Amino acid sequence: xxxxxxxxxxxxxxxxxxxxSTPELDRLVELFDEAWFADGERILRQGFSGxxxxxxxxxxxxxxxxxxxxxxxxAGDYFGEISCLLGVPPTADIVAVGPLRCVVLxxxxxxxxxxxxxxxMFRLLQGEARKVRSTSKWQS
Amino acid sequence: xxxxxxxxxxxxxxxVIVVGSGPGALQLTYSLTRLGIDHAVISEETAPGGMFRxxxxxxxxxxxxxxxxxxxxxxxxxxxxxxxxLLADEEGNRGLMPGLMDGTSYFxxxxxxxxxxxxxxxxxxxxxxxxxxxxTTRRDGEDFVLGTTDxxxxxxxxxxxxxxxxxxxxxxxxxxxxxxxxxxxxxETYADKRVFIIGKQNSGFExxxxxxxxxxxxxxxxxxxxxxxxxxxxxxxxxxRYVQPVEDAALAGGVVIxxxxxxxxxxSGGAFKVRTKNARDGAVMEFEADDVIAATGFTSPLRDLxxxxxxxxxxxxxxxxxxxxxxxxxPGAYFxxxxxxGSLGLRKHGIPSNSGAVQGYRYNARVLARHLAExxxxxxxxxxxxxxxxxxxxxxxxxxxxxxxxxxxxxLARVVILDPDAGLIDDGIVPLAHFTDFGGPDAAxxxxxxNGRDDPYxxxxxxxxxxxxxxxxxxHPLLDFEGPIYxxxxxxxxxxxxxxxxxxxxP
Numbered sequence: 001x002x003x004x005x006x007x008x009x010x011x012x013x014x015x016x017x018x019x020x021s022t023p024e025l026d027r028l029v030e031l032f033d034e035a036w037f038a039d040g041e042r043i044l045r046q047g048f049s050g051x052x053x054x055x056x057x058x059x060x061x062x063x064x065x066x067x068x069x070x071x072x073x074x075a076g077d078y079f080g081e082i083s084c085l086l087g088v089p090p091t092a093d094i095v096a097v098g099p100l101r102c103v104v105l106x107x108x109x110x111x112x113x114x115x116x117x118x119x120x121m122f123r124l125l126q127g128e129a130r131k132v133r134s135t136s137k138w139q140s
Numbered sequence: 141x142x143x144x145x146x147x148x149x150x151x152x153x154x155x156v157i158v159v160g161s162g163p164g165a166l167q168l169t170y171s172l173t174r175l176g177i178d179h180a181v182i183s184e185e186t187a188p189g190g191m192f193r194x195x196x197x198x199x200x201x202x203x204x205x206x207x208x209x210x211x212x213x214x215x216x217x218x219x220x221x222x223x224x225x226l227l228a229d230e231e232g233n234r235g236l237m238p239g240l241m242d243g244t245s246y247f248x249x250x251x252x253x254x255x256x257x258x259x260x261x262x263x264x265x266x267x268x269x270x271x272x273x274x275x276t277t278r279r280d281g282e283d284f285v286l287g288t289t290d291x292x293x294x295x296x297x298x299x300x301x302x303x304x305x306x307x308x309x310x311x312x313x314x315x316x317x318x319x320x321x322x323x324x325x326x327x328e329t330y331a332d333k334r335v336f337i338i339g340k341q342n343s344g345f346e347x348x349x350x351x352x353x354x355x356x357x358x359x360x361x362x363x364x365x366x367x368x369x370x371x372x373x374x375x376x377x378x379x380x381r382y383v384q385p386v387e388d389a390a391l392a393g394g395v396v397i398x399x400x401x402x403x404x405x406x407x408s409g410g411a412f413k414v415r416t417k418n419a420r421d422g423a424v425m426e427f428e429a430d431d432v433i434a435a436t437g438f439t440s441p442l443r444d445l446x447x448x449x450x451x452x453x454x455x456x457x458x459x460x461x462x463x464x465x466x467x468x469x470x471p472g473a474y475f476x477x478x479x480x481x482g483s484l485g486l487r488k489h490g491i492p493s494n495s496g497a498v499q500g501y502r503y504n505a506r507v508l509a510r511h512l513a514e515x516x517x518x519x520x521x522x523x524x525x526x527x528x529x530x531x532x533x534x535x536x537x538x539x540x541x542x543x544x545x546x547x548x549x550x551x552l553a554r555v556v557i558l559d560p561d562a563g564l565i566d567d568g569i570v571p572l573a574h575f576t577d578f579g580g581p582d583a584a585x586x587x588x589x590x591n592g593r594d595d596p597y598x599x600x601x602x603x604x605x606x607x608x609x610x611x612x613x614x615x616h617p618l619l620d621f622e623g624p625i626y627x628x629x630x631x632x633x634x635x636x637x638x639x640x641x642x643x644x645x646x647p
Binding site for chain 2: 002003004005023026027030031033034035036037038041042045047048049050051052089099101104105106107108109
């Protein structure tokens with residue numbers, strides 16, 4: 001574990017982790033590392049292999065595709081899951097807007113992590129469904 | 141030792157100040173001196189060596205120096221096999237460690253490591269003001285002002301090389317009663333004791349390994365399962381030297397390895413009661429132990445730097461840093477030595493840099509020295525010009541034998557720049573994150589990468605019109621990346637980059 005002791009309390013307030021008890025979060029957080037990014041720093045790099053699954057603890061970031069900002073991510077949002085689940089490089093840059101604090105799980109550990117936490121996997125699926133729905137609405 | 145025991149650098153103003161005298165500070169002051177950068181070095185210690193004057197606790201290093209590699213000890217290629225020597229330009233000061241070791245192990249003993257650092261400092265004539273303890277920090281205009289036991293120092297650039305060796309304990313009720321790494325008694329005093337070790341990192345397993353022949357029972361506990369470096373194929377996880385307790389546990393020899401969170405540590409008469417909760421089923425268990433040892437990690441002693449705006453993160457409270465190891469939030473404050481691991485780099489596949497170890501940060505220090513020379517002192521370090529035909533062989537030779545790339549995978553890269561005026565320039569070793577994220581002229585960077593499963597493989601990054609593309613090459617069973625497949629793939633990836641230069645730089 002290399003996360004600060006306030007991380008469990010922060011994660012407990014996020015929808016993705018809403019079904020987990022504090023002892024479950026205590027154990028889960030050991031799997032993550034903490035990372036800190038300065039304004040303008042890239043967290044995910046479009047087209048680069050070996051990315052991870054990130055959850056934003058504090059701050060915000062933009063999704064940037066081919067140099068164009070598409071949307072903003074904030075505390076409680078997560079990213080990198082599609083790249084990790086499909087085993088392909090990210091299709092977008094994720095760029096910090098101001099100081100950004102995250103926890104990160106290496107991509108190849110995401111499957112085991114989700115299987116071990118089915119309620120969290122359900123929440124993540126709900127999140128993916130919302131993204132697909134909003135994309136469909138935007139396209140229609 | 142005459143040079144070392146004088147008291148250079150009295151309080152006053154300097155262009156650069158380095159705080160520390162461990163291997164990170166020694167490598168940096170050596171490299172700054174070679175580049176002609178005026179600077180002061182202060183340290184609270186009385187001799188070079190930093191934490192290696194005391195630790196590892198059980199007196200042998202985790203990092204190896206392999207005496208027989210097929211390469212001369214003074215050669216650059218040998219550095220891949222020698223993780224412990226500091227880097228020198230002069231042949232006689234290179235690869236010092238194998239000559240100082242007694243041949244009983246390729247892991248130097250702690251005294252051998254300490255002797256290696258002192259020998260390097262003596263032979264290269266490093267100047268350090270010892271016995272000068274940094275205590276406070278404030279700003280005065282563009283300067284940092286360091287309050288020390290010898291008086292005040294001013295400098296616009298300060299490099300803190302103060303280690304990550306301050307034991308840290310999590311907020312577990314009663315854990316204040318536990319012994320921290322560094323406070324342990326002599327191993328034989330644990331004879332026939334029941335020892336409970338909290339933490340499954342190298343420090344916990346180092347202690348367990350040393351107590352195997354003494355303790356009656358050893359319990360090693362933390363919530364997540366033990367990771368082993370031989371499985372992660374990186375320095376993540378417990379190193380093979382400390383795996384014996386795992387076998388002892390597997391064969392029921394008296395060691396218990398528990399995936400459990402620690403709920404509390406209490407006293408019960410002359411013993412401790414440790415209450416745990418199983419990580420899988422939540423079952424509560426209580427252990428009685430004669431000794432409880434907290435091997436729960438280390439932090440960096442940054443003193444009041446966070447109050448000055450130096451952002452920190454993670455359990456180790458590492459300062460957040462740019463790719464050139466400058467505080468991301470307090471310009472002018474730089475870091476050297478093991479604190480450099482706060483500059484994360486790309487962390488591909490979740491594998492961190494080796495900046496927490498000598499074999500990694502010694503290269504960072506050299507890169508930092510050049511960066512400070514050019515960004516802060518106006519000194520332009522010369523770069524070699526290349527012919528187009530030299531580029532591919534240079535990059536593949538670096539992938540096969542460049543020690544910076546071997547020790548700092550996905551982190552440091554060898555870069556060739558296509559300068560619109562000067563042609564092809566060998567830009568030397570550069571942080572990969574700087575190359576990929578901060579723009580610049582058309583260029584190529586080669587590094588080695590690992591994915592935690594396969595052998596290492598070369599990765600080429602090509603920057604063209606500001607956009608960087610990644611080209612991964614296959615691993616090679618003999619780690620030789622100079623064969624036809626690698627030449628073809630590199631030439632193909634660089635074709636656009638090199639073709640315009642062929643007419644301007646070839647004879």
